Amino acid sequence: MIREKETTLYLGPQHPGITGNMMVKLKVQGDTVVKATTHVGYLHRAFEKLIEQRNWLNAFTLLCRFCVPEPDPMELTYARAVEELDNREVPERAQYIRVIVMELARLQSFMLWYAGQAGSAGLYTLGQWSVGDRNYILDLFEELTGGRIYHMYIWPGGVRRDVTDTWKDKVLKTMDYLEKRQDDYNQLMFDNTIFQKRAKGVGIVPKDKAIEWGVVGPPLRGVGIKSDVRIDEPYEVYDKLDFEVPTAEGGDIWARALVRKEEFRQSISIIRQAIEKMPKGDYYNKVPNPMKWVVPEGQAWAKTESVRGEIGFYVVSNGTNKPYRVHAKGAAYTHGVTVLEKILPGQNIADISFIMNSLGVCPPEIER
Amino acid sequence: MTELIKEQHLLDSLTSAFKIKGRVIRDRRVEVFADKKMVSGILLFAKKQLGFIHLAHMTCIDWIDENKFELIYTIWSPIEKIHLFVKTKIERENPEMENIDSIWDQANTYEREIREMFGIQFPGLIGEQDFALEDWDEMPPMRKDFDTKKYALETYYQRPGREDAKDVRETISERSGTKVPDFAKKYSREK
Amino acid sequence: MINDKDSQKIVDYIQNFARKQSLFVMAYGTGCGAIEIPATMTSRYDAERFGIRGAATPRQADVLLITGYLATKTLKRVIRVYEQMQEPKYVIGFGSCTINGGMYFDSYNTINALEQYIPVDVYINGCMPRPESVISGFVKLQELIQQGKADNGKKYRENLEWYRTNQKKIIKNWKMPDYNW
Numbered sequence: 214m215i216r217e218k219e220t221t222l223y224l225g226p227q228h229p230g231i232t233g234n235m236m237v238k239l240k241v242q243g244d245t246v247v248k249a250t251t252h253v254g255y256l257h258r259a260f261e262k263l264i265e266q267r268n269w270l271n272a273f274t275l276l277c278r279f280c281v282p283e284p285d286p287m288e289l290t291y292a293r294a295v296e297e298l299d300n301r302e303v304p305e306r307a308q309y310i311r312v313i314v315m316e317l318a319r320l321q322s323f324m325l326w327y328a329g330q331a332g333s334a335g336l337y338t339l340g341q342w343s344v345g346d347r348n349y350i351l352d353l354f355e356e357l358t359g360g361r362i363y364h365m366y367i368w369p370g371g372v373r374r375d376v377t378d379t380w381k382d383k384v385l386k387t388m389d390y391l392e393k394r395q396d397d398y399n400q401l402m403f404d405n406t407i408f409q410k411r412a413k414g415v416g417i418v419p420k421d422k423a424i425e426w427g428v429v430g431p432p433l434r435g436v437g438i439k440s441d442v443r444i445d446e447p448y449e450v451y452d453k454l455d456f457e458v459p460t461a462e463g464g465d466i467w468a469r470a471l472v473r474k475e476e477f478r479q480s481i482s483i484i485r486q487a488i489e490k491m492p493k494g495d496y497y498n499k500v501p502n503p504m505k506w507v508v509p510e511g512q513a514w515a516k517t518e519s520v521r522g523e524i525g526f527y528v529v530s531n532g533t534n535k536p537y538r539v540h541a542k543g544a545a546y547t548h549g550v551t552v553l554e555k556i557l558p559g560q561n562i563a564d565i566s567f568i569m570n571s572l573g574v575c576p577p578e579i580e581r
Numbered sequence: 582m583t584e585l586i587k588e589q590h591l592l593d594s595l596t597s598a599f600k601i602k603g604r605v606i607r608d609r610r611v612e613v614f615a616d617k618k619m620v621s622g623i624l625l626f627a628k629k630q631l632g633f634i635h636l637a638h639m640t641c642i643d644w645i646d647e648n649k650f651e652l653i654y655t656i657w658s659p660i661e662k663i664h665l666f667v668k669t670k671i672e673r674e675n676p677e678m679e680n681i682d683s684i685w686d687q688a689n690t691y692e693r694e695i696r697e698m699f700g701i702q703f704p705g706l707i708g709e710q711d712f713a714l715e716d717w718d719e720m721p722p723m724r725k726d727f728d729t730k731k732y733a734l735e736t737y738y739q740r741p742g743r744e745d746a747k748d749v750r751e752t753i754s755e756r757s758g759t760k761v762p763d764f765a766k767k768y769s770r771e772k
Numbered sequence: 773m774i775n776d777k778d779s780q781k782i783v784d785y786i787q788n789f790a791r792k793q794s795l796f797v798m799a800y801g802t803g804c805g806a807i808e809i810p811a812t813m814t815s816r817y818d819a820e821r822f823g824i825r826g827a828a829t830p831r832q833a834d835v836l837l838i839t840g841y842l843a844t845k846t847l848k849r850v851i852r853v854y855e856q857m858q859e860p861k862y863v864i865g866f867g868s869c870t871i872n873g874g875m876y877f878d879s880y881n882t883i884n885a886l887e888q889y890i891p892v893d894v895y896i897n898g899c900m901p902r903p904e905s906v907i908s909g910f911v912k913l914q915e916l917i918q919q920g921k922a923d924n925g926k927k928y929r930e931n932l933e934w935y936r937t938n939q940k941k942i943i944k945n946w947k948m949p950d951y952n953w
């Protein structure tokens with residue numbers, strides 16, 4: 214065997230395979246990665262500093278930009294933390310609406326994942342389909358909230374606008390359509406030999422180390438550990454809905470893909486149940502004048518399940534009309550740095566973007 | 582929610598092993614206040630003995646009025662399904678904290694970020710000095726006495742027109758020659 | 773070579789016509805606006821109708837799309853990417869934060885006006901701009917190209933010193949190759 218010289222390779226920040234704007238510095242021997250170091254900060258906008266300058270409600274415009282592919286969990290998590298600090302009740306109808314919004318956000322994020330995961334294996338047709346169909350969900354969001362990507366819809370004490378019956382019908386129709394379409398996606402992805410050969414046995418997260426490394430969400434379920442914030446610490450009305458948390462064995466890209474495939478189904482089922490069970494009533498409890506709203510002193514930690522895993526917000530109030538400190542921890546914070554650095558050595562350079570997509574690395578969430 | 586047996590039991594086992602104070606906040610939430618030197622011991626004990634194997638998050642708060650930094654370690658037990666907050670306060674002058682990345686590898690990332698954003702040193706921390714910033718030579722930016730607006734105004738080019746947008750209603754009324762209605766005046770930002 | 777003026781006009785017309793019909797967009801998601809690019813490029817909005825498609829490397833790209841806020845760390849890379857692109861090259865500032873900082877006007881780590889650092893042909897406002905407005909921005913750029921007004925590469929070369937002064941104000945540790953195109 215010819216022993217190759219070790220070379221340094223900079224992957225990113227401008228690289229079409231990287232999931233966003235970040236850099237992985239690699240030491241490679243031939244095609245094999247020996248050492249990987251993540252460099253972030255290309256998207257650092259100082260959110261946490263800026264939120265300290267805004268008042269409690271103005272923070273929402275910043276919050277939803279924490280992670281672009283899926284902004285709603287950020288809003289919900291912060292809102293829940295503020296509700297805990299301020300002892301605000303949320304009407305039941307609002308809780309159902311929140312669940313629907315969260316699951317719609319999850320679905321559209323899954324469709325981006327389908328595109329990214331297949332695209333990084335060279336299957337570009339799937340991206341055209343799923344990202345095209347994703348527009349149907351964004352249309353629903355637009356009708357409900359006024360924005361395609363950023364909604365600023367959930368706020369402490371409820372949601373901003375009520376849902377109409379026509380909107381519900383549209384949601385149900387879209388769900389029927391997506392359910393049919395998902396079979397097409399799966400056929401392109403899971404029945405494809407290229408995908409199977411590339412995904413099986415690549416990017417393995419070891420089961421015994423997974424929790425210690427901070428793996429959460431689908432990658433953790435992909436190693437066979439049943440962990441989901443929606444069942445571990447049920448929030449909103451998830452405990453009243455009937456859904457399964459799928460797991461798979463192996464911890465490789467294939468296992469994570471299987472988990473996501475099944476979660477897609479579960480999300481559709483949750484939305485259908487939530488629409489059926491949604492009671493009549495108020496959709497928000499009144500919030501004081503946002504300019505003068507003072508939240509009592511205290512500290513609160515809230516977490517929810519996003520498509521990449523748990524998202525937690527630590528919110529500190531010192532009894533003024535501005536947050537004293539807001540710290541957000543997204544799943545990518547560990548997936549993009551520790552986990553990526555640990556599982557890349559030994560892998561092929563060509564598989565890196567494949568692995569990053571399957572871990573759900575989202576750079577704006579890491580550096581905020 | 583009167584039955585917080587699990588939480589109380591956890592608090593008891595911690596307070597009996599260490600001389601610390603703590604309280605049960607609500608269901609699934611327990612916090613303990615520890616001395617700086619005891620933190621790594623508590624974390625190791627919680628991880629090995631009590632099953633808190635997941636470091637959910639770690640953060641720092643700048644209490645500038647008290648002249649202290651507060652460090653918060655949030656750990657989660659997948660079996661008990663409880664969050665445990667280990668909180669400690671350290672001095673704001675020459676802040677230094679024990680490095681815990683031998684307990685959890687991922688703590689390395691948090692500590693690098695805190696080192697950069699608050700200037701807290703973690704002796705023995707491996708990793709490049711820069712985390713998110715590059716060539717930063719000001720005060721660590723997340724400290725409360727760092728004024729981000731002043732810095733931005735001094736450093737970056739400001740396009741004229743933003744000062745105009747202080748109160749949109751008045752600007753529009755000046756431009757169009759109409760009066761601001763009385764009901765709108767009470768929402769003015771100037772007051 | 774062609775010496776007479778009228779034939780030069782015809783050549784220019786054909787050249788500009790060809791250039792505007794094939795805009796290769798640099799695949800560099802510099803900010804959160806990058807999320808609308810897949811939507812713009814795929815089946816519903818299908819930007820390829822206008823000859824807009826992605827290019828993986830700066831040398832092959834015509835358009836640099838600055839999708840949103842620029843952190844100072846990215847600015848350095850953007851300048852490097854821009855300087856590597858070959859003329860004719862165009863820049864589109866995408867989103868409010870490239871125009872005046874948008875909601876990040878008081879952030880210590882993002883620049884507020886893009887055209888201070890690299891010349892910008894078209895701005896698209898909004899946060900986030902819809903795919904329709906992205907396409908309308910591209911159409912505007914195509915008009916400028918057809919009229920021969922989009923020659924910012926030349927402008928950058930001629931005013932390099934002014935741009936460098938601005939850039940070096942932000943980027944403290946300037947270690948980059950000289951611009952010698």
